[in-house]
Amino acid sequence: MRIVCVGGGPAALYFAICAKRDDAGHDITVREQDPPGATYGWGVVCHDRLLDMLYYTDRESAQEIRQRSTLWQEQEVHLPGSRPGYLPGYGFSVPRTGLLDALRTRADALGVRVTQDDPVPAGALHDNTFAGADLVVVADGARSRLRDHDPSRYGTTVTTGRNPYIWLGTRKQFAAFTFAFEHTTAGWIWCYGYPTSDGVSTFIVECTPETFTGLGLDVLPHADGIAVLQRIFADVLGGAPLLSNSRGRAARWQRFLEVRNTTWVADNTVLLGDAAHTTHFTMGQGTSLAMTDALMLASAIAEHPTIGSALGWFDDRGREALANTQAGARTGAAWFERVDHYLDRDPMEFAYALAHRHGDQPPWRFQLHRATQLAAFRRPRRALHTGRRQWRALRRGEAVPARRPRV
Secondary structure, three states, rough: EEEEEEOOOOEEEEEHHHHHHHHOEEEOOOOOOOOOOOOOOEEEEEOOOHHHHHHHHHHHHHHHHHHHOOEEEEEEEOOOOOOOOEEEEEEEEEEEEHHHHHHHHHHHHOOOOOOOOOOOHHHHHHHHOOOOOOOEOOOOOOOHHHHHHHHHHHOOOEEEEEEEEEEEEOOOOOOEEEEEEEEEOOEEEEEEEEEEOOEEEEEEEOOOHHHHHHOOOOOOOHHHHHHHHHHHHHHOOOOOOOOEEEEOEEEOOOOEEEEEOOOOEOOOEOOOHHHHHHHHHOOHHHHHHHHHHHHHHHHHHHHOOOHHHHHHHHHHHHHHHHHHHHHHHHHHHHHHHHHHHOOOOOOHHHHHHHHOOOOOOHHHHHHHHHOOHHHHHHHHHHHHHHHHHHHHHHHHHOOOOOOOOOO
């Protein structure tokens, strides 16, 4: 089968890996429009469920991704002038550049052709660009040019979120996933910080439109705007600098795009990853969902007798599996759009509201949360999570121990 993937992100690359493993006879090309070294962004979050899937599916790429990953433990919630609130949990972060490098290397080793600096015309689905291809995988992101050339084919709806955000890095090395909320003369502004690699953390800043314009972030020169953020978050950064450029590309303010499609399939073309759907970044599942899509599509092709039946199954099952996650992400995004309604609470109560922003919880959960604000109660909980993490790592056959960032 001749397959062309448009877009060189995690969805396309992992699909190519999975499909080539299933059938080495597939002729697969991945076409990426950006030149080598132009990858944007900092760290992407992953959890045990994704690592389990990666190890089960393709151990070689899984081990490489895990070796590039950094562990974070617990979550801290900071409000001005108060002790932090604490939330349980752990996760991993991998630099986006490292993730893509690992996937490209593995795809190349399997015989997939990966081209870069190779743009595809927006109207390519309607001319002879893909003549002879049995399957075209459209994985060129939330702003997919191929999908948007004729969005009626997929019933595409793109909704722009209210809050502006910017994806930065910092030399501050966080050990926990950190939320910090700061009140300014223009209103509230907050950040999400988590370790990405030794010496670097990801630092996402979000605020309401009123705060954004009130601080002048909509009109200030880029460097001046970063300096404003540096001053606002001086305490949580501990004097460490913010980093704007990732592989030469300056970060920019943007608003989240929620992408929905009534179908992911048209003829022999299928949408994958962010081109098919997005979930708000506060869910931390975008990369996981994209790679899960990739495995599901490759498995469907391997298990069905025709490409039509495979795509039909993938379309039905994939959209059905995503529905609850996308609804939860929508609820979470709306919570942050009105977060100032909750910020009159103390850090302990606010942290609880943050953790359970997707729905009501039984009363005993709040009492447990209250107790675990004390270090004496957090230690055994952390030990329990460490044991669970190590057990899962052993079960999937991790070749490297869990690594904590140096602080």
